[in-house]
Amino acid sequence: MSLFKVLSSSVKKLPNRFLENGFETMGAVTRKPRTNSTAELKSSINAFAVENPIIKNFLKDIENINPEHLGLAQDVIDLSYTRQMLNTNINMLENKKGNSSILEIILEKFSKVSKNNPDAIELAQEVVNHSDIQNSKYFLARFFSFPIENYSHLAPQMHAAKKIVPCIAKDTLSGGYTMDFSKNEEFFRFITSLLSRDAKPENIELIDKIMEFINKFSSKLKLNCDLSEIKNADTAKLKENLNILPKVLEIMPPGKNFEVAEFLSKNTNLTP
Secondary structure (H helix, E strand, O other), rough: HHHHHHHOOOOOOOOOOOOOOEEEOOEEEEOOOOOHHHHHHHHHHHHHHHHOHHHHHHHHHHHHHHHHHHHHHHHHHHHHHHOOOOOOOOOOOOOOHOOOOOOHHHHHHHHHHHOOOOOHHHHHHHHHHHEEEEHHHHHHHHHHOHHHHHHHHHHHHHHHHHHOHHHHHHOOOOOOOOOOOHHHHHHHHHHOOOOOOOOOHHHHHHHHHHHHHHHHHHHOOOEOOOOOHHOOOOHHHHHHHHHHHHHHHHHOOOOOEEEHHHHHHOOOOOOO
């Protein structure tokens, strides 16, 4: 009994960083990356394990996890214990009809993902750092439902997609609460549409700049952009036409329709 008391007093839960600011703005957010030490994270996860058998089982794998990924493990646990007073609250602890809970599904494969596809962990962490509680829960649940531990062949695309998460979050999650998951699904589909073998990582990284121009001129013009053309396009041509794009949009008459992706990927006649 004395040994149990020593164990309990030596572990301490970290503050839930999703509850620190009270009511959280929905949509795109900027959440500071964790700065907790490995020891602090392990101690906190141990403290949760005392009361949750799923987390206790997760401890068996914790030494096999890259210490840099323990922050996301703590985030997953914190999100599981974070309830939103919304109709769309996602209960990550609930196991319907005997099926595994979202928390269990994620933690069961966490060590394998950390080892075999670390870029998937880093992409998920970036989503958590740049989107609200609802979107973070939604993305984690959907993302980890796939065998991402076996998707190391998509690591370059995941690494590139990580860099444009803030841009995609602002584009897809803006506006008010819709009482459904439509925006979250749009964000998820946007990100995962980039994760294919034929997608060029360097093209994915350019989406940030493309979106910057689209947002700048969207009030003046009717702009459309098919990402499927961007991710596969000739990179040199894409960069060349991207340099021209703002000049072209500037001289166009208000209200004109313009296919951004088609111009960027196929236009070879214009020169800077």
